[in-house]
């Protein structure tokens with residue numbers, strides 16, 4: 001059994017959306033290692049979500065976890081997920097809006113369905129989950145175990161900054177997430193609710209398999225990364241736990257970019 005000496009989130013409950021794979025999975029495991037109870041949200045592959053919940057409980061003697069199916073873009077399903085979370089754990093203290101997807105197409109070929117699906121999950125999903133979390137934070141009020149009344153992380157992307165040809169729907173959704181996060185932070189800060197984003201660069205997960213699965217692809221990708229390695233999900237998990245802990249209590253309304261320097265315009269290293 002791996003015990004984390006920090007126990008920074010003991011007594012708190014965290015919902016991580018899209019937690020059955022990729023970044024969401026590692027964030028859920030990391031929250032559990034720091035003793036948070038975790039709701040492992042998923043929409044496909046229940047067995048993988050159950051496995052994450054099981055791993056959280058076997059890694060830490062304190063943390064409890066349940067897998068809960070909900071489509072974050074559907075209001076009734078989001079509300080039901082929060083109802084189940086409160087029934088199991090009493091309240092929700094932390095929300096990680098992680099669920100996100102890509103449906104790539106050349107601009108002229110992009111269908112309305114591709115556009116809408118990405119906006120629904122990546123942007124509307126973050127609105128719906130955040131609204132439910134904030135309702136719970138406000139009705140529960142401040143507790144001794146955390147400086148903040150509640151904490152929200154919006155999983156954004158370097159593509160809230162970097163335009164992305166061929167991925168217009170995705171870049172637009174992440175640009176939207178940036179001002180969703182900042183506007184929530186402005187409005188909810190006075191109520192003691194702390195809101196921030198993490199903007200991952202290229203993290204090795206199924207969403208970008210094409211960019212790393214062959215040595216040629218990886219070499220091409222590394223041209224975009226000054227630090228010269230693809231990111232790992234643990235790079236994000238560590239930041240996420242710290243960001244919702246009291247160690248980061250004065251960080252509010254900002255995006256933490258975790259990208260090995262991808263946003264440093266590496267094309268200018270020997271040009272311009």
Ligand code: BGC
Nearest residue numbers: 157158201202203207208211
């Ligand atoms: C995308 C990945 C991509 C990365 C860097 C992420 O937000 O989901 O597919 O590799 O940005 O471009």
